[in-house]
Amino acid sequence: MVAMGGPQFTFLLRGLGWTLGLSVMAFVLGIVSGLAVALARTSGWRPLARLAAGYIAVFQGTPLLMQLFVVYYGLALAGLALEAWQAVAIGFTLYASAFLGEIWRGSIDAIPRGQTDAARALGLHYVPRMKDVILPQALRISLPATVGFLVQLLKGTSLAAIVGFTELTRAGSIIANQIFEPLLVFGIVGGLYFAVCWPLSLYGARLERRLAVASR
């Protein structure tokens, strides 16, 4: 009979490392692809905007777990022999791109129309108009929601455990089966998630308050 000790805790911490790595990877890749989704959604070109809206609606209207399953098995069908972490990372990236795309769509739409008109009047084309006028302002508005989504993503990576990838939650299940103390182990696992997510949530709330004061 083994008890909760140093090796067990180290195993959990290694799981936490995978959770963080997976979250950061999906977040960074999601920022790039989410920006593309947001720009497509606000492009004003009907077919493209519709396509982006449909993409967002599908990801927001289905469970993350199903998205992971479909991507996981879909990639295998497509003949791509990927390792579990790669398939899962692609799944989370697609999920992140849809949610970040919708957050930034909202922020871009929140920028007064006059900004676009003024930029046009100054002769700025699409790229400089977006890069130098619209997006910097939109980014500031979107920051609290973006940080909030990062917390959602961090929690979401726990579903990789169901697909069989050993991140923090699955590491917890393994240890719990080993030492027969599920309450203790899942308490610690929950505590580790909390230790990462709570500061982020507080930071997001602070950003939101600051933004509310600034826009008063």
Place this chain on the structure above:
Amino acid sequence: MGYHFDFTPVILGFPDLLRGCAGTLGLAAGGMVIAIAIGICGVILRRSRVALLRWPVIAFIELIRNTPFLVQIYFIFFALPFIGMRLNPTFTALIALGINGGAYAIEIIRGGVDSIHKGQVDAGLALGLRRVQVFWLVVLIPALRAVYPSLTSQFILLTLTTSIASAISAYELTAVAGVIESNSFRSFEVYGTVTVLYLAMSSLLMVLFRRIAARHLAYPTK
């Protein structure tokens, strides 16, 4: 690429999948009822002048909102027998969903209660209503109306969250799909179909809630 799609297991299992959908909606609805009950009680405690009543609610909200539902449901799954409650997985999932949704419901309803003007309460008291009546009729019901859109989107989120309850093999759509998948190995076909079913459910719920709002909540206050 020699893969042949075969939807036969999906078609044969379709009645089961539909029953799974009913299980999912039942879990979500039951969870939401518990969540709203927790939400109302939580708001009362959260707004109390006694700090000892206030801070456990804040701790509960922060704890639930900053840990994954999967960890919560595992914890509750193992914790319930520990306190002498032996429930089947579906009831366990119901409780977990209620607790999880409850933390979000407290914050949503609190937003609504905060939006009720203080003068309304004074007016209610001046009219001779008892404090309970003022809370129920003047504060809570208008507050719930005000946050109706947030509560309904929370309900849709809860519906999608039920898929995680398959991890403890509660009876809902994802678990039913898991059975069909493990009997047929048609993983992509099964989960692809189930994803479409979830999308259909969340879209229908969205339309339904919007209809209800348009019909019954269109005017400002009763």
